[in-house]
Structure formats: structure tokens, C-alpha cells
Amino acid sequence: VPAESCCPRCGAPLQPPNLMHSDYRCSLHGSVAPLQRATLPELADLPHALADAAVPVWLPWPLPDTWLFTGMRVAGDDPACIRATAIGLTGQGLSDGPSDLIIVAEEPGTGMGAHLAGIEYTDPGGYFLDESAVTKVHANGWPTPLWSLPVTDRAVYVGEAGGHWLWLIAWPETAWSVIHSDLHLIDLRDPQAPGDVPTGALMPRLAS
């Protein structure tokens, strides 16, 4: 694991495994899946590199107009133990200047999506109780309802696909429209996934 790995719930540096603990540990959150450095991988390599990942790697395909793939980040200390994935996209929202979209798939309890969303809880379950879904995406062809979370400086939507949390988080807040644009998500672990995806520079927000 590279030295840059940190806590997926708070971003703090981690204690590596030692004689007392077999896991990476955050001083605040205890045992966690270490969040790896952001990368800008060749997507054609992912089906092989992530064949054993436990969670999908969601990419909208086709990409929305003007949007580019701008990075990936995973939590887990080897390819067989990946518990969360994040894909970054940058493009044109409703506001002037670039907008960012991060799509997270994660096992419950991982906390990367909540950290990116800026909410206090690790999992979003409580937000589902009283509200109706506000939009949907298709995930591997399945209609997947999404709920909007009350966050002020960004747009946060969450749902569940295949037993994993699915988060879509966009900046600035006015970039919400891209999430309402009938996105069809494909899983980049699939060898049939396209390799020639338009790619930009690594998203600073994903790397920070």
C-alpha cells in the first residue's frame, strides 16, 4: 500500500497493520479500508486489474455531452479487498466554468461516499425513510432510483445497486442536472466496457 493511503471516512493518515492489529487503522474511526491515491488509469486495463474487486466501477456510457473521464480512486489494500470505488468526471453543468461529478460504489460501512458528500453519517440509510426517490439512473441496465440528500454546497444523490451504495456527487450545486440526464452506468470491470473513453486531466477534487 502506498504511503499516501488514508482514511476513507475522514482523510486522516492511517496506522499500517502491526503485531496488534491486522488492519489499517484510523485514530478516530478504527479499522478501515485504506483509501488509495487518485489515479488516471487506462480504462482498457481495468477489467484485468479489478477482476476481483467486490464492488462495481460505474462509468456513465455514453458520457454526457462535454464530460470527460478525470480519474479513479479506490479504498482497499489490494485488488481482492477493494470495498469502494470512485470515478471522476469533469464537464459543463448549468453554471459557468467546469463542473465535477464523482460516482461512488461502496460496501455499506465504508464511508467514502459520505465523506465526499460532506455528511456526518457513514451510510445514508436514514435519509430514505420519509422521502420519495427524485430521479433514477440505469445501472447495468437496471432502473435504479436515487434520493437527494440535503447538502448545500454540492448536489448529492444516493441509491442502491446490486447490494452496494451508489452515490452521485456533483459540484457546484447547479451541476445536479447531469444526474437527471438519464445516465446509463456501465461497470468498468466488464471486459466489454469501452476502452476509448474521452479523458481529461486528473480532477483535483478527487485527488485531494
Ligand SMILES: [Zn+2]
Ligand atoms: Zn478516519
